[in-house]
Amino acid sequence: MNKEKIKITGIDLYYGDFQALKNINMILPQNKITAFIGPSGCGKTTLLKSLNRMNDLISDCRISGEILLDGQNIYENIDVNLLRKRVGMVFQKPNLFPMSIYDNVAYGPRTHGIRSKVMLDEIVEKSLVRAVIWDEVKDRIKKSALSLSGGQQQRICIARALAVEPEVLLMDEPTSALDPVSTSKIEELVLELKNDYTIIIVTHNMQQAVRVSDKTAFFLLGEIVEYRDTESIFSMPEDKRTEDYITGRFG
Amino acid sequence: MMRSRFDTQLEQLNTELIRMGTLIESSIYSAVKALINQDKEQARKAILADQEVDQKEKDIESLCLKLLLQQQPVAGDLRLISAAMKMITDMERIGDQAADISEIAIYLADDPYVKKLETIPQMAQETINMVSDSIDAFVRRDLDLAESVIAADDIVDDLFVTVKNDLITLIHENADTGSQAMDLLMIAKYFERIGDHATNIAEWVKFSITGKHKEVML
Numbered sequence: 001m002n003k004e005k006i007k008i009t010g011i012d013l014y015y016g017d018f019q020a021l022k023n024i025n026m027i028l029p030q031n032k033i034t035a036f037i038g039p040s041g042c043g044k045t046t047l048l049k050s051l052n053r054m055n056d057l058i059s060d061c062r063i064s065g066e067i068l069l070d071g072q073n074i075y076e077n078i079d080v081n082l083l084r085k086r087v088g089m090v091f092q093k094p095n096l097f098p099m100s101i102y103d104n105v106a107y108g109p110r111t112h113g114i115r116s117k118v119m120l121d122e123i124v125e126k127s128l129v130r131a132v133i134w135d136e137v138k139d140r141i142k143k144s145a146l147s148l149s150g151g152q153q154q155r156i157c158i159a160r161a162l163a164v165e166p167e168v169l170l171m172d173e174p175t176s177a178l179d180p181v182s183t184s185k186i187e188e189l190v191l192e193l194k195n196d197y198t199i200i201i202v203t204h205n206m207q208q209a210v211r212v213s214d215k216t217a218f219f220l221l222g223e224i225v226e227y228r229d230t231e232s233i234f235s236m237p238e239d240k241r242t243e244d245y246i247t248g249r250f251g
Numbered sequence: 252m253m254r255s256r257f258d259t260q261l262e263q264l265n266t267e268l269i270r271m272g273t274l275i276e277s278s279i280y281s282a283v284k285a286l287i288n289q290d291k292e293q294a295r296k297a298i299l300a301d302q303e304v305d306q307k308e309k310d311i312e313s314l315c316l317k318l319l320l321q322q323q324p325v326a327g328d329l330r331l332i333s334a335a336m337k338m339i340t341d342m343e344r345i346g347d348q349a350a351d352i353s354e355i356a357i358y359l360a361d362d363p364y365v366k367k368l369e370t371i372p373q374m375a376q377e378t379i380n381m382v383s384d385s386i387d388a389f390v391r392r393d394l395d396l397a398e399s400v401i402a403a404d405d406i407v408d409d410l411f412v413t414v415k416n417d418l419i420t421l422i423h424e425n426a427d428t429g430s431q432a433m434d435l436l437m438i439a440k441y442f443e444r445i446g447d448h449a450t451n452i453a454e455w456v457k458f459s460i461t462g463k464h465k466e467v468m469l
Contacts, residue, residue, distance in 0.1 A: 236462035
């Protein structure tokens with residue numbers, strides 16, 4: 001019923017001699033939110049970054065296996081810039097450029113060749129509205145983005161990611177540096193965005209995974225221990241290691 | 252090690268549930284003793300003991316709420332705490348019903364019984380076992396024991412039918428026994444309800460172990 005947006009088959013990933021991912025197989029459904037949980041260093045972010053080839057930037061990183069985006073292998077004959085346009089990313093800490101709010105959001109579209117001011121204005125406003133930050137910044141979009149609060153900056157980051165009209169949004173602990181009010185705004189936003197995007201979120205906050213995600217994958221030592229509906233995982237985990245982790249017995 | 256405080260609190264929850272279980276078992280025991288011996292004093296004590304049961308329910312309830320707030324439990328922990336919160340409602344009702352039986356016992360204490368009480372004490376013993384086993388099953392995570400409590404409810408139901416039929420016969424034979432027979436029927440009905448509440452407790456014990464309540468995944 002749910003369309004497969006991303007299909008991961010037999011992914012092994014090494015940083016030098018260290019195997020960070022071991023035979024990962026999973027299907028990420030379209031218009032769903034999938035949460036990656038697990039202790040630090042278990043491969044969640046590594047897999048996340050594999051989905052838009054951010055790992056290409058690491059010199060001794062080797063990857064084998066197959067990742068299909070809408071059936072197309074993203075490691076073969078693909079324009080990486082175009083891939084990253086389709087698969088956007090939001091990081092743990094807001095990482096805006098030291099420029100105006102407007103220029104931050106317009107950065108991606110400009111890179112992809114849009115020059116018309118009318119079009120850019122439209123894209124910037126639309127993206128800021130989608131990221132539920134427009135009302136807070138509309139009177140100062142020419143001001144420096146770094147003058148905003150952390151929570152506002154993170155929503156600008158999301159707006160910046162949305163500006164290039166991606167299909168998939170990767171979020172690496174997007175609220176770990178935010179206060180509870182900003183966190184809840186981002187969570188509401190994520191739930192809203194899933195109507196149009198496929199979202200994968202790495203989180204260390206179990207309650208957040210329960211609140212926002214449809215499916216949850218539990219990672220341990222580079223492997224996926226359990227990957228099921230979020231409600232099932234958090235009410236009746238099948239694997240003892242999952243139960244021990246989510247109930248705080250280790251990790 | 253990592254969650255020793257939480258584990259201590261869960262241990263405390265177990266202990267409190269055992270205490271509340273012991274209180275209601277002894278309420279049922281006192282009620283039936285008072286009834287058999289026509290002992291008004293014991294009946295009054297059993298009625299007073301219900302306040303302790305009510306207090307225990309409140310204590311356990313606030314412990315559970317504190318655990319939900321502080322620990323934000325998931326998986327087995329969440330099932331355990333939510334099951335405990337449901338169980339204490341049935342336990343409190345059992346306490347009420349033991350007190351109700353004691354009230355009738357006081358009322359019946361002045362006149363000799365028209366017939367020796369046989370089946371009602373049996374009902375009392377069965378329900379005491381059911382309550383005690385259901386709490387044991389919770390603390391020991393014993394699915395089979397919980398199942399056996401649920402099965403035992405049929406025995407109590409059958410005993411109720413026996414009491415009812417005996418009393419009908421009695422009234423047929425001598426219409427003057429009607430008033431006492433009605434009171435004894437009420438008592439039998441209270442014991443039958445206690446059996447139902449113990450069954451409910453056992454159902455929540457099963458949920459805490461399997462995640463399923465009456466075969467439905469919650």
